Amino acid sequence: MFAAENGLKGDPRLEAISAAIRVVPNFPKKGIMFQDITTLLLDHKAFKHTIDIFVDRYKDMHISVVAGVEARGFMFGPSIALAIGAKFIPLRKPGKLPGKVISESYELEYGHDRLEMHVGAVEPRERVIIIDDLVATGGTLSAAISLMESQGAEVVECACVIGLPEVKGQHKLKGKPLYVLVEPSGLDELC
């Protein structure tokens, strides 16, 4: 669900976060209004607000694992993990993790890709949140959920800074709750 629907309605921090995200038209291809979070990372206050909101939400939920999806999930996940006392697990593109891995395939617009995790990183019954910068179709997050569940871990929630319109109104992803801070900026500029 969106943060504004879940206790943070009118929270000025959400406004600041949204304003800090830059929209880049026609990237990676024509017609896509790319939500660029690098400008959020340049705005120390807004970046701190982003992390604080996630930390406040998860700190008392007995979460022992924060998993971040490569690569932009790496920019948000570790700070949350450190603040709530959880481990950080990177979920990576194929061939990057050096040890024994498990992998899960997911669909792209054209074709497939795979997400990998180290064997042994997560243990059965651990409580996990999965972080990425943005959720669009939910394909990547679904693959991440599958990886966790295959190891007997419990995905408590998926959390993203931005949620595309496809997910509005959907509170759950593959049966798991989804928590999103803001909608995309600048969609009304697309004419």
Added chain:
Amino acid sequence: MQTLISPFVSHSLRLAPPLPRNSLLNNYHQASPIRLSSHFSTTSLRLFNSGAAAAASRDSEMTTEDGKDPRIAKIASSIRVIPDFPKPGIMFQDITTLLLDTEAFKDTIALFVERYQGRGISVVAGVEARGFIFGPPIALAIGAKFVPMRKPKKLPGKVISEEYSLEYGTDKMEMHVGAVEPGERAIIIDDLIATGGTLAAAIRLLERVGVKIVECACVIELPELKGKEKLGDAPLFVLVSSA
């Protein structure tokens, strides 16, 4: 436990009890010597003890923490070595096990934050992708921006790019135009320095736009690859040296 960490981190960091040592580390006990390829001398992973140099650590070109700091030993022991990855003969330093050790990860960040806070550093640049794991927590704690230095075509806006050498061929590193401004003071973060090619490219990118590199900071150094020599005037700071 020292709390030389900015208010943000100390507010948010609950000193949760350390989780049991992850089972992944049990198979990679660091105390025994590691057999290395012919490129390296056959020594075990050891701490670089700079001794008296530690006292002048701010001024010397390359320093590590005093070998007696108990946090360093724990950090070093949490790093897993994977032989023959990505190819035969390479002993890969795997920091993912450090990230599973909540105490070690917290200490790693704390050591960098203690070193860089209060020095007017407004930019933490992190090299894709493992630099993205260590850089942002440091940036948040010291009040700096985080700037990702990325592989080609990942950044959506206008970029400047810098080519660098690989063992075979070249690659490119990119940074957004406007991410940094002339006169800003920066540190560059990566998990490891090997040949120094990547860090040297990052230095060139930032210096092209008038940024002053205060230091390059890595968790691990492979000193025999002499990466430090590629960094020019930029000092290098590492926590663990793997010789």
